[in-house]
Amino acid sequence: MSRSVSHSNKTVGGLNVWNRLADQWALVTGASAGLGAEFARQLASRGMHLVLVARRGELMSELAQELHTKHGTRCEIIVADLSDPAEPKRILDEIAAKGISIELLVNNAGFGVVGEVENAKVDRLLQLIRLNISALTELTYRLLPAMLERGHGAILNVSSLSAFQPVAYMGTYAASKAFVLHFSEALHCELKDRGITVTAVCPGVTRTNFFDIAGAPGWLQKHSSLSVEPVVKSALNAIARRRQFVVPGWRNFLLTLLVRIASRRRVVKESTRFFRPRRNAPK
DSSP states (O other): OOOOOOOOOOEETTEEHHHHHTTOEEEEESTTSHHHHHHHHHHHHTTOEEEEEESOHHHHHHHHHHHHHHHOOOEEEEEOOTTSTTHHHHHHHHHHHTTOOEEEEEEOOOOOOOOOGGGOOHHHHHHHHIIIIIIHHHHHHHHHHHHHHHTOEEEEEEOOGGGGSOOTTOHHHHHHHHHHHHHHHHHHHHHGGGTEEEEEEOOOSBSSSHHHHHTOTTSGGGSOOBOHHHHHHHHHHHHHTTOSEEOSSHHHHHHHHHHHHSOHHHHHHHHHHHHOOOOOOOO
């Protein structure tokens, strides 16, 4: 079946990045919906084959069929919960057994939790840390040796606008995304001259089910947001330009500058206006 491929014009050192990545394999975590599914769609349109990882196998099967029909994309599906410490290695062992070399890793899987301290579900917060930090770190370090041996590869880590500041009532989530940003920036510096691109994408409010899962249903409808398409496009363009990080949306980028100017006390105090959980009115 002939492939339908739409390439970006971004070049690095005279080489069209997406020409090099065409017919190579990308591993996308959290691929069943939201940003992960959109990463899969846009990477398929650029000619890549995909290893899709998430908990919901049926949704990934539907996505794989869509991408194969539209682009001729080969997809491997691995159902896994990456908050389980045993899963990252199992996933990579399964990929290796299939003889697949990962050229692009998209660490997208993650979730947030909104809530007051007295109502904190500690097990849920620890699950967040394992997924947002531990799994991302393990997948990155386990895939890097092969990339370094080949002398090329790319890693895209999904951070957040909240990585630039502490966020009250979402403290664990914001801290986890600060880790992702700082980790990515450090690796970018270490690896940029060795053929490996590491980029962090830091989206602001995006139209996904993030806030419903986080425990703030309806929050998205009350605030301005970006759709998943421009966020993913911005991230992929940043890879092609070998950017250290990217903040999709000019308003979001301005916010990152404002929080650097304001005092840290003021910044975190302002965050309480947005994420303080609403208490139920007495009956």
